Amino acid sequence: MKRRNFLQQTAMAGASLFTAGQSAAATPVYQQPADNPFNLNYAMHDGMFRNSAGADIIDQIKFAYDHGFRSIEDNGMMSRTPELQKKIGDTLQKLGMNMGVFVITSDNWHWKTSLTTGKQEWIDKMMTDCKTAVDVAKRCGAKWMTVVPGNFERSLSFEYQTANVIAALRKASAVLEPHGLVMVLEMLSDNPDLFLRHSDQAYMICKAVNSPACKMLFDMYHMQRNEGDIINNIDKSWEEIGYLQIGDNPGRKEPGTGEMNYKNIFKHIHEKGYKGILGMEHGISQKGQEGEQALIKAYRDADNFL
Incomplete structure (x- = not known):
């Protein structure tokens, strides 16, 4: 499922179950005290708790x-x-919470054949979006931004495409680095x-860019589909990982719903x-408030490793 549709569909699924009985959600079935955070720092997204908390x-x-x-x-x-x-x-x-990633590319151009081409028009788009992202990050308190280099350019060898991507990311890093911002490159499994x-x-691209503003986004759902061996591959690329994402496979739902x-x-x-x-960055396996409470419990169970 493509990124531009994923969160919209997640939110829409929840919206169909959100009714005037919202007040009943004020007393959740499964709740931990606010002073009892998880061992790791998990980040929800808009729509994930829509049935329990409302649309806002x-x-x-x-x-x-x-x-x-x-x-x-x-x-x-x-x-x-x-x-x-x-x-x-x-x-x-105010709550002492953190802002995670947002996607840096406007108009979803990262789904097109873009940075791999080496063409100036795509470099210009990247630079424009990076400059806009600096202001957005300041407003919402973000540090990390997702970047996808785009599709294959079939007229060029893999090596030339890689060189084009590295050159573009070096230019983008020069915009972000002075502000302490980090673009994280996401490896995806959505289509070949x-x-x-x-x-x-x-990992190789980040090493070649050689900037603290360019790191890896290791989405474990995508990596389970593309290569497996999650723990070993995390270890091998650890120096360049700047951000992690979760999703069980198959199904891209909460932990405990798949094979991982x-x-x-x-x-x-944690160790x-x-x-x-x-x-x-995943959906929910069950519907309604019950599904959202089951999701919270799934994270409590998976996080109970100490």
């Missing part, structure tokens, strides 16, 4: 905080109004046309001393 993202953030979550991520932050970006940032700061698909490939042993994976990440964010 600010209310969802507060609900997430009350259940122990300490971060959010929002792929569509660039498209929100500056006023809402700042309101989200102010809310997070995507250029960036494997952790060793992203997330309790062991989380334990390994490595990871202090960053793990984005909950």
Whole structure:
């Protein structure tokens, strides 16, 4: 499922179950005290707790905080109004929460054959979006931004495409680095046309860009589909990983719904001393408030590794 449709469909699924009985959600079935955060820093997204907290993202953030979550991520932050970006940032700061990734590319051009071509028009788009992202990040308190280099350019060898991507990312890094911002390159499994698909490939590109503003986004759902061996591949690319995301496979739902042993994976990440964010970029296996409570319990179970 493509990123531009994923969160919309997640939110729509929840919206069909959101009724005037919202007040009944004030007493959740499964709740941890607000002062009982998880061992790792998991980040919910807009729509994930819509049935329990309502449609307003600010209310969802507060609900997430009350259940122990300490971060959010929002792929569509660039498209929100500056006023809402700042309101989200102010809310997070007040609660002591963190802002995770948003997608840096406007108009979803990262799904096209773009940076691999080496063409100036795509470099210009990247530079424009990076400059816009600096302002967005300041308003919402973000540090990390997702970048996807685009699809294969069939007229060029893999090596020339790689060189083109590295050159473009070096230019983008020069915009972000002075502000302490980090673009994280995501390896995806959505379709075989995507250029960036494997952790060793992203690791090599980050090494070549050689900037603290260019790191890897290791989405464990995508990597389970593309290469498996999650713990070993995390270890091999650890120096260049700037951000992690979660999703069980098959199905791209919460931990415990597929084949991946997330309790062991989380334990390994914790033992490595990871202090960053793990984005909950997945759907929910059950509907309604019951499904959202089951999701919270699934994270409590998987996070119970100490």
